Amino acid sequence: MEYILYEQKEQYAVLTINREKALNALNSQVLDELNEALGQVNLEEVRALVITGAGAKSFVAGADIGEMSSLTKAEGEAFGKKGNDVFRKIETFPIPVIAAVNGFALGGGCELAMSCDIRICSENAVFGQPEVGLGITPGFGGTQRLARLVGAGMAKQMIYTARNIKAPEAYRIGLVNEVYAAETDEAGNVVKSAQEVLLAAAEKMASTIAKNAPIAVRNCKKAINDGLAVDMDKAIVIEEKLFGDCFETEDQKYGMAFFLDKNKEKVKEAFKNK
Ligand code: CAA
Numbered sequence: 542m543e544y545i546l547y548e549q550k551e552q553y554a555v556l557t558i559n560r561e562k563a564l565n566a567l568n569s570q571v572l573d574e575l576n577e578a579l580g581q582v583n584l585e586e587v588r589a590l591v592i593t594g595a596g597a598k599s600f601v602a603g604a605d606i607g608e609m610s611s612l613t614k615a616e617g618e619a620f621g622k623k624g625n626d627v628f629r630k631i632e633t634f635p636i637p638v639i640a641a642v643n644g645f646a647l648g649g650g651c652e653l654a655m656s657c658d659i660r661i662c663s664e665n666a667v668f669g670q671p672e673v674g675l676g677i678t679p680g681f682g683g684t685q686r687l688a689r690l691v692g693a694g695m696a697k698q699m700i701y702t703a704r705n706i707k708a709p710e711a712y713r714i715g716l717v718n719e720v721y722a723a724e725t726d727e728a729g730n731v732v733k734s735a736q737e738v739l740l741a742a743a744e745k746m747a748s749t750i751a752k753n754a755p756i757a758v759r760n761c762k763k764a765i766n767d768g769l770a771v772d773m774d775k776a777i778v779i780e781e782k783l784f785g786d787c788f789e790t791e792d793q794k795y796g797m798a799f800f801l802d803k804n805k806e807k808v809k810e811a812f813k814n815k
Contacts (some may be wrong), residue, residue, distance in 0.1 A: 542574045546595070547581070554582060565594040567649045569623065583636060588751035588758065591743045593632070593641040593785060594650075597736045600640070600666070603648030604681065608633035617680075624649060624681035628656035633766065635759050637750050640718065642666045643736045647705065650764040654680035655690060658762065661719040661743060662708050663735035668716055669705030689769075690716045691715055693702035754792035760784075786801035
């Protein structure tokens, strides 16, 4: 693939949007390749996925404005659907997806981050939905997911004003869970860039998730996502079903036996290679 890098590291993987010259802007080819790369994730082995952008400047600077500039109404709608289909695939991906936002996350970039389960960013990250300044609406889920994540009032302010916000403000409004700064020595020299610190944190989080019971983690994602889409009476039924589905699995048997048994080594041995 030309624009996607993919690296599997034990039980998690890192997917990088790699179109650095255009600040990783999403043209049709990038979206197609992202879709293809997601389809190729080995879900037997990979238990969490990190998505990031190439270079220290940008996560994704939006949908490709050059490509969009000459679209007809029908083509515009189809382009929106292409992005929405891929982002919905990420949102409903069976395993958790972490957005490691290493710089600009504008328009489609902010929308890509919002389709992930968890967002963390470097101190230079900038978020925004600048579309109305370009004469369009956010088109890859921004009008829907931003309001759900930060509330309708804040989402409307960001979208109507097209004002970009920096990492501390994104943290304050709950758009990101954590902001990572560069590591410096006593003399103030950078020993680890913010991007390196961010990626290390994203990988550590992915690896922590990957160590937990995989069926339970997947069921948690499904319960939260599906539950948020319906009223509470239906939501708790969704939870009950997914809770029940965990029982009789090796994960549940092992997890509980390990907690209850005094002889942890014996339990480990009994479940080895299962
Ligand atoms: N589409 C296409 N190309 C883009 C791009 C985008 N969204 N963002 C950046 N680029 C390209 C630039 O055209 C430039 O290419 P050249 O070197 O060939 O000229 C290169 O990336 C570097 O960009 P800049 O020179 O502009 O870099 P900068 O540091 O001066 O500015 C920036 C950085 C503020 C992010 C600026 O590039 C910018 O404002 N980009 C556009 C951001 C934007 O409006 N995104 C929303 C797009 S609409 C959308 O996403 C719709 C949707 O919801 C689906």
